[in-house]
Amino acid sequence: GPRRPHGLLDGLDPDQRRAAEHADGPLMIIAGPGTGKTRTITHRIAHLIAERGVAAAECLAITFTRRAAEELHERLDALLGDAAREVTVSTFHGLGVRILRERHEQAGLGAGFRVADAATRLALATEAAGSAEQARRLLAARDTVAWDAADDPDAAAYVRLLRAADLVDFRDLLVLPTRLLAADPGLAAAYRRRWRWLSVDEYQDVDDTQYALLRLLTAAAPDGAGSEPDGTAGGEAGDRANIAVIGDPDQAIYGFRGADVGFFLRFTADHPAAATVELGRNYRSHATIVDAAAQAIAPASLVPGRELRAVGDFTDPPRIGVHVAADERAEAAFVARAVDRLLGGTSLHSLDSGRVTADGPGDLGFGDIAVLYRTSAQADAVISAFNSAGVPFQRRSHDRLLARPAVAQVAAELRHQGQGPVRERLSAAVELLCARHERGGAADRGDAADPAADLRSAGELLAPLAARCGDDLDAFHAALDLGAEVDALDPRADRVSLLTLHAAKGLEFPVVFLVGCEDGLLPFRRPGEPRDPAAEAEERRLFFVGMTRARRRLYLSRARSRARHGRRDEPAASVFLDAIGPGLTMPVDAESATRTRPKDRQMRLL
Numbered sequence: 001g002p003r004r005p006h007g008l009l010d011g012l013d014p015d016q017r018r019a020a021e022h023a024d025g026p027l028m029i030i031a032g033p034g035t036g037k038t039r040t041i042t043h044r045i046a047h048l049i050a051e052r053g054v055a056a057a058e059c060l061a062i063t064f065t066r067r068a069a070e071e072l073h074e075r076l077d078a079l080l081g082d083a084a085r086e087v088t089v090s091t092f093h094g095l096g097v098r099i100l101r102e103r104h105e106q107a108g109l110g111a112g113f114r115v116a117d118a119a120t121r122l123a124l125a126t127e128a129a130g131s132a133e134q135a136r137r138l139l140a141a142r143d144t145v146a147w148d149a150a151d152d153p154d155a156a157a158y159v160r161l162l163r164a165a166d167l168v169d170f171r172d173l174l175v176l177p178t179r180l181l182a183a184d185p186g187l188a189a190a191y192r193r194r195w196r197w198l199s200v201d202e203y204q205d206v207d208d209t210q211y212a213l214l215r216l217l218t219a220a221a222p223d224g225a226g227s228e229p230d231g232t233a234g235g236e237a238g239d240r241a242n243i244a245v246i247g248d249p250d251q252a253i254y255g256f257r258g259a260d261v262g263f264f265l266r267f268t269a270d271h272p273a274a275a276t277v278e279l280g281r282n283y284r285s286h287a288t289i290v291d292a293a294a295q296a297i298a299p300a301s302l303v304p305g306r307e308l309r310a311v312g313d314f315t316d317p318p319r320i321g322v323h324v325a326a327d328e329r330a331e332a333a334f335v336a337r338a339v340d341r342l343l344g345g346t347s348l349h350s351l352d353s354g355r356v357t358a359d360g361p362g363d364l365g366f367g368d369i370a371v372l373y374r375t376s377a378q379a380d381a382v383i384s385a386f387n388s389a390g391v392p393f394q395r396r397s398h399d400r401l402l403a404r405p406a407v408a409q410v411a412a413e414l415r416h417q418g419q420g421p422v423r424e425r426l427s428a429a430v431e432l433l434c435a436r437h438e439r440g441g442a443a444d445r446g447d448a449a450d451p452a453a454d455l456r457s458a459g460e461l462l463a464p465l466a467a468r469c470g471d472d473l474d475a476f477h478a479a480l481d482l483g484a485e486v487d488a489l490d491p492r493a494d495r496v497s498l499l500t501l502h503a504a505k506g507l508e509f510p511v512v513f514l515v516g517c518e519d520g521l522l523p524f525r526r527p528g529e530p531r532d533p534a535a536e537a538e539e540r541r542l543f544f545v546g547m548t549r550a551r552r553r554l555y556l557s558r559a560r561s562r563a564r565h566g567r568r569d570e571p572a573a574s575v576f577l578d579a580i581g582p583g584l585t586m587p588v589d590a591e592s593a594t595r596t597r598p599k600d601r602q603m604r605l606l
C-alpha cells in the first residue's frame, strides 16, 4: 500500500537509522544483544529497495539458521509486500546448495546430487576409515578443520565414496562453491553482479570457508583477475563492496567448530572504507537482565568498555530468580511449577501483583517461555516434568529430519511419485505407505510401535516445508536435505520452547529459564577434562547469549546433584554466577512456585 516518506525507517532510533541509511560501500554494525541489529539490517534492506531503487533480486541476506532466514523474510514481507520475494535470504549452507545446483557440472556433481544424511555419512566414513570409531573422528575433524587443510587418505577415500553416490556433505556445501569461485574469476564476478548487496547477520561466528566465500562474493582477487568487466574493481582500492556485516564479538559461540571472531574484528582492516556503527540501547530486556548480563560477560568481554543500557520505563524491574534444586528432577519440577504460576495457574490468583505479561496486550502464554540448556540431554528431565504437569512444549531437535525412518520413507515415496503439487503428493504418499503397512505385506515395516501414526506424524512434520516450497519438488528435497536442525520451533505455537543455548542465538522470549548453571555444564567439560581458559571464555559468552534472550523474567537454576555420563555428580555452582552482583538476583524456591505466603513478599517476583 502507499507509504509515508521514510516510513520504512520510522521504527528505528537515530543510530539504527544512520546504519540503515548507509547505502554504498562496506558497513559494520557492532553492538550488543537486543540492540536491534537484526531489526536494523532488515529495515536497511527494505529501505534500499523501496526508497533507493535497488533491485530486490540484487540483495542477498545471510543468516545463521533457517529459522532466522524465515523470520527475516517474513519481516521483509511485512515491510515490502511482494517485492520481498525477490530478495535472497539464506543460510551459508543454503547459499552453497544454490550455487552448486546452478553449477553442478563444473563442481563435478550430477544434476540430482543430494546432501548425505548422518547415517549415510557414518556408513561411508566407516567404509573409508575401517572402524566406526575412526569414522567418527574423521567426520568430527571434517566438520571443524580449516577447509584447505591437507586431507588424510581416509578423508580422501570418504569423499570418493560420497561422490560415487553423487552425494555431498555439509562441509562440501561450503567448500565446493568456494573452490569453484576461487578457480573461476569470471564466475565469481558473475555472482558479484547478481548480488550487489550483501548483508550477513551474526558475522562474529563465520569460519574461514564462509569468510573465503564472502570475500569471493565481494572483493576482486588480489591480482585483479576478478575485477569487473566494466573496469570497476571490487578490491581494496576504491572499495565499493556493498557488504554489511552485523554482529557482536561477545556472542561468538562457535569457535569450537572453527568459527573465528577474528574475521569480524578485522573487517575494518579488510575494508578500510567501511563505516562502523555501534548501537548501545538494548530494547529487548528489563534493566536488571541487561545489567546482570553485562556483569556476567565482563571477565571475558571482547568489547571491553562497552556500555549497554536498557531503554523503556522499567520502574522496579524484577530481580533475576536464582533457584537451587536438590537434583535435576527437582530442578525440572521447579520450572514446571514456575511456568504454571507465571501463566496464572491457581496459585497466582491470590497475589495482588507480580503478574508478567507478554509484550503485546494480554497475558503471558506458553509460547512466551523458553527453557535453555547447555546439553540436549538436560531436556529429558524437563520433558518428563512438563508431561506430568501438563505443560505443552516444543523442542528444537538437532536430529536431522531425514534421520527419522518414517520421514525418509515418505520422502523416498514422494520422489517416486514425481512432480505435482507437493502438498497433494505428500498426503498421497503418506496414505499409500500407511495402506501398505496396514496390509502388512511390506518388508519395510521398521520398528515403530505404530507405523501408521509414525508415518502420519512424519507427514505433518513435512507439511510446512511442502507448503513453503509450493510445487517445486526440487526445492522441497533441497530444503529437506538442509534440515540439519529440524527447526520444528513454531514461534506462534502456544508451547514452551526447549532449546540448547547454541540454538537460542538471535531469539528472544519474555520469560527464560536457564537451567544447569553448574560447573561442568556451564562451563561445559567432559569428565576428567582439564580446564581450558579459552574454552571457558567461549562458554561464558554462551551463558551471556542465554541470559540476553530474556525480555521480562530470567531464572537461573542449578542442581546440587546431577546424573551425567552414567554416574551421579555433585557439581559446584557455575562460576559464571559469581560475576553477577547480589543486588540483581534473589533466591526463589520450588515451594514458592505453588504456595503463596503473603508475608513473603519477594516471592511475588516469581
Ligand code: ATP
Residues within 6 Å of the ligand: 011, 012, 013, 016, 031, 032, 033, 034, 035, 036, 037, 038, 039, 040, 248, 251, 282, 283, 284, 505, 506, 507, 508, 548
Ligand atoms: P541479538 O544480538 O540477540 O541478535 P539484535 O541486536 O539483533 O539482538 P533485535 O533482535 O534486532 O536485536 O532486536 C531486539 C528487540 O528489540 C526486538 O524485539 C526488536 O523488535 C526490538 N527493537 C529494536 N530496535 C527497536 C526500536 N528502535 N524501537 C523499538 N523496538 C526495537
Ligand code: MG
Residues within 6 Å of the ligand: 037, 038, 039, 201, 506
Ligand atoms: Mg540479531
